[in-house]
Amino acid sequence: MDYFIVMLPARQQGQNFEKAIGGMGLRACEPKKFPLPAFKIGTLDSLMENSDDLNKMDMATEGSLQKILATGEQLYMEGQDKGSAKKVRQELQVVKVTERVAQSPHPVEKTKNVKSYVENWHWDVFRYTDHSDVSIKKVLEEVSRSVAVAEDVIKRKVAEYAELKSKCSAAEKRVGGNLMVKDITTEVAAWNRKRSSPLPEELLRRRAADCTETTKMCMLFVAMTKRDEELWSDYASWGISDEDISAMDQIKEGETDHIADGVTLGRIRFKYNGQIVDTSNATATNPGGSQQGCQTYDNGLPANIIDGDAGTAWFDSNSKPIVIDFHAPTPVDQFSLTTGMDAPHRDPVQWTLEGYVPAPEGAHVPSVTIDLQGVGSVTVAQGESEADVMKRIHQKLGVGPGKRIILKEEGLPVQGVFDQLEEGAAYTYVVEDAAGREYSKASETIDLGSWKIIQPTRTDFHMPTQRRTDTEFLRIQKPADYTRYRFTPTVMRGHPQRGPIPCGNGSVPGTSEVVKRDGDYLLMSVMVFSNLEGNFKNLCRDRKLVVREYSPPSDQSPVSAKEEFTMLEAKRKEKRQELLREVGVQFSEAYTSWIHIKAVRAFVEAILRYGLPANYVSALFCCDSKNSKSEEEMRAKLQNQYGDLAPKGVDLGEDVSDMNALQEKYPYVSLRIPSLDQQ
DSSP: OEEEEEEEEOSSTTOOHHHHTGGGOOSSSEEEEOOOOOOBOOOHHHHHHHHHHHHHHHHHHHHHHHHHHHHHHHHHHTSSSOOOHHHHHHHHOEEEEEEOOTTOSSOEEEEEEHHHHHHTOOOOTTTSOOTTTSBHHHHHHHHHHHHHHHHHHHHHHHHHHHHHHHHHHHHHHHHHSOTTTSOOHHHHHHHHHHSSSOOOHHHHHOOGGGOOSSOOEEEEEEEEEGGGHHHHHHHTOSOOOHHHHHHHHTOOTTSBOOOOSOEEESEEEEEETTEEOOOTTOEEEOTTSOOOOOGGGGGGOGGGGGSSOTTSOEEETTOOOEEEEEEEEEEOSEEEEEOOSSOGGGSEEEEEEEEEEOOOTTOEESEEEEEOTTSOEEEEETTOBHHHHHHHHHHHHTOOTTEEEEEEETTEEOOSBOOOEETTOEEEEEEEETTOOEEEEEEEEOOOOEEEEEEOOOSSOOOOSSTTOBOOOEEOSSOOEEEEEEEEEEEEOOOBSSOOOOSSSSBOTTOOEEEEEETTEEEEEEEEEGGGHHHHHHHHHHTTOEEEOOOOOOSSOOOOHHHHHHHHHHHHHHHHHHHHHHHHHHHHHHHHHHHHHHHHHHHHHHHHHHOSSOOEEEEEEEEOTTOHHHHHHHHHHHHHHHGGGSOTTOOOOTTSOTTSSBOTTSSSEEEEEOOOSOO
């Protein structure tokens, strides 16, 4: 329901509500009396000042009412008495008023909903000062004080409730949360009982402040996630080098260092049209890789990546690309990676996948460079004589007497000059002694083809940390029939930025133990030198490790975490009901003040619009907010009877929004009392 306070000038002396409004014949909009008292008017300047103040007070009070209702709505929605937001708001909008009752010498307090209150409104003489003897400004100060008190009370009560909720939430976490937050008394006690030689309670409780010259160590319990477990042996050790510490200083907060001693993958699998692509006839090579093998990874050879077995792995300490050759055009449109057997810091987290595009038939290059096994290289130009090339190779290799160099093209000794250096031509040099025994050899194959990126570097890819685990099949952006595919790791996972705590950290080597594993979290114990306890705690805090305080209940404080939560939860529920009652009380205070502000504002605007004497008819029009014709009918009737109030040639504000409280677009004073059912 929308209400409008309308102030109309009396057309004749003694014109009352019935004569001014009653003859309009309204059907959809019901007019009611809205009796305004006679205020002490004052000067024109004071009226103008009052008008500005009333506008601000009107908006501020409406905002306070919305906040109070929102508080009550939130309290309802978090309790067992949930309901729709609109229904909850309607239930909260109750006003308490004090009225005189016939045949009773004492005033009686009544409870009304806002509809009944507004439609039967009168000035509350029990609440506010006699308006006829004081200025409008004094009346407004008294009314606004009531609103301020209501808002302050709600703010204070809400803050108290929020603090209690926070304590209750923290207590709940200590009961049922993870090891980072829950009470660890039970876990520590169970761990200590299982030890072959249980530790004395005095040691478990000990802190640095309790230590003496004879007890220089104290016990700490540190909670962490599973991904930190791999580094914990370093957290409680002394053996971290200055170089490691320097490297860790360069790592940014929230990132890993992306530093790894190589790359490892369990396997690569391809799909086409939903079917796994057979790799049994394919070969895998690792150009530029270490090729040193690794016993941990079943020799760590490139072939392991396409053998279909997640139990083997490819390892390359140089982190070079791996090339998979199908020896025939093989279409693929998806691929999947499998993590290695250990060392998650070697997992590739960014990479590119490329397909090989061979050179056109007959393509050639003007020269080729032959690598001479670490002592340099020799560039062979097309048309150059073998003798000149051999001379340079002898000089580079420093081949002594009794040995010779044979340079071969496609497996045959080069004769005369080098002819066209074509795609796929392979050049080999072999150093032999007089008896034909090989001492060393090297080769270079001309490759004029190119690699085309078919899956660019992924920056949003999350490699699983679990070992021997497959990723989902990733769709290739530009699938095609390629003979060879090249997977190039560009960024490794590396270690978390909270790396090992450096030497001198304060912990006693060899004293770290697992206290409890729980899901993705674990709790560790460690002995720390008492004079370095603060240093150790700071280092843990920098690396997002949580040092937990072990405080078992004593005889003086026998309350367990569960009992504490139960007590706090009971207090929270009690405080919620108290706050709900306070919301009702303070809404009543603020709402009655708001309607009184509206009444004073309508009076002041009428004087500023019509002048003195204050001979006006005040009416309240009740319009159905769901029926647009209700207000339209009211406006049409009022325009018909009072349209002449607008001065000729004066724009009353046709462009002024009709949603403002004071609707200046009409030739009469119209003040809206909006519904509070919605925010």
